[in-house]
Amino acid sequence: MITSPDQRLDALRGSAPRKRHDARTLAALENNPRCALRAVLDASGSDKAAIAAHAGYPTPFGQSRFAIVRGNMFEAMVKADGCAELLRVLRETLELTLPEVGYQDLNDVGGDGSNQTRHARTAQLLTAAARGDGTDTLYDHPMLRLVVGGHSVFLEPDLVAFRIGDRFHVVEIKSFPIVDGQAAPAQVRSATTQACAYIIALRAMLAEAGVGPGAVSETIVLVAPKDFTNRPTGAFVDARKQVATLTRQLARIERISDLVDLLPEGLTFDLAADDTGRPQRPAHELAEALDQVPATYFPDCLSHCEMAFFCRSRARDGSSLDVLGPAVREPLGGLDTATMALGLARGTLTPADDQVEMATALRHAARLRAELLDLPGAAGAAS
Ligand code: SF4
Structure with missing residues (x-):
């Protein structure tokens, strides 16, 4: 008989390997904090994309290959020559005083690119900086770690800039444009929520060394192309509300046993894959299992969750007001x-x-x- 919360979560996932969180999936938690279905799927490490597809609702999800290539090219350009363009943005556009700049490349440590080694070096350098030792200002691709539901998740911000008012600031480099000082709200929100995961992880890392949360700012520096050019510009984004929401969601995952206890005994989202990885479970049976867990669909789910088409069909069938979004529902x-x-x-x-x-x-x-x-x-x- 299954008793411990971890065993229940493993049983919900079934035979599939655990899907690990990353900054993008953590950020997505902030978008629908009420949804129990998402909470149990994420906490159990279930593969939402595979489950949705087998239930008959594949959701095209994730960044296009073109967007990824463009994002990588823009980031490389911003960081070229010791972050020359980034420093110009910080000094000219954001009017920050950065008298001396030390640059640390944390993409590897003496050729060792393992997450553990990079994390140890990141912790060593950033803790020293927080205590006033060291002269570094910019930390390129530091490796952070967060424990989510008892499992370690490694997270890799584009950059952490230090000594803007003696506090760490997370810098998010994005390739969507800022036109006339404005960017698409959905894209800014998505970038901000991702940066919130880094803020929480950075605070957790510093807390292990006795450094308080005030050492990490909740204001994010967003760097993106200006208008329709490739020239970078920057903006400050206040992320206080999203940090608080994501912190609550992460705490909810830690308390997932309360939710799991309410689920029917024997419930599983196992696809019963054969030796070739092909799911054998009847799709209608999987859909019935998913229906056992309350989902709170709203239109934003289409941008943030692999289950969106499945949940939208359920919300429509029940003529739920959720399907029309908060502007109508509230x-x-x-x-x-x-x-x-x-x-x-x-x-x-x-x-x-x-x-x-x-x-x-x-x-x-x-x-x-x-x-x-x-x-x-x-x-x-x-x-
Ligand atoms: S798509 Fe479904 S499972 Fe995902 S957050 Fe929305 S309601 Fe929850």
């Missing part, structure tokens, strides 16, 4: 489905005591819509 608080909202708006559903006000507002909105569209029955909607 003003209709207390109503669960579009069927219920339409019934109140049309007057075909009698409102409960606590829905009377909402029903009046919905009928009013329906009447206005009908009048604007000159629909027959506008008067009926008003009654």
Whole structure:
């Protein structure tokens, strides 16, 4: 009989190898903190992309090859010649005073590129810097580590800049453009949440050496192409709210046993792959297993979660208001489905005591819509 939380999580994943988190998957946790399905899939290390595909809802997900190549080229250009372009951005665009600059390349340590060695060297250098020893300012590709649900995750920021006001700042180098001082909000949010994982990991590393969280700023330096050129520009991004949300989500993974205890005994997302790796489990059976765990779909899931097409189909089947996003769901608080909202708006559903006000507002909105569209029955909607 399975008892420990780790055994339950292993059973949920089944025979598949554990998928490890990275900064991108950690950042995605911040986007839908209420979702129990995502929480158990992530905590169990399940392969969400494979599960969604076998359930019949493959989701094209992740960066395109073109975007990855472009991102790597832009990052190399920003860091060329000892980060000359980056220093220009920090000094000219962001008006930072960086009188002396020491550069540390942490992509390997004397030719050793293993995560463990790079992490040990990163911890040694950054801890010394936080204590006021050393003259380094820029740390290129430091290796950080975070324990997520009892498992170590190595994380690799583009760069950590030190001594901006005596605090570490995470620098995110992205290839999407900043046009007239503005970048696409979704892309900025995605870059920021990724940087939040680095901030939390950096704080955890320094905490082991007794250095307080104040040594790491929650303001991120975003470096991206200016307008439609390849010339880098920079912006400060306040990440306080996202750091707090991601910290709560990581704590939730540590407490995952509370959630797992509520799941039916014997539940598993195992694909029952054969020797060639081909799943043998009937797709409908897998979908039924997934349906046992509450999911809180909303449109942003399409940008952040491999399960999005599966969950969207479920939300639509149930006519859940979640599928319409928070802009619709939140003003209709207390109503669960579009069927219920339409019934109140049309007057075909009698409102409960606590829905009377909402029903009046919905009928009013329906009447206005009908009048604007000159629909027959506008008067009926008003009654
Ligand atoms: S797509 Fe589904 S599993 Fe993923 S976060 Fe959204 S609701 Fe949760």
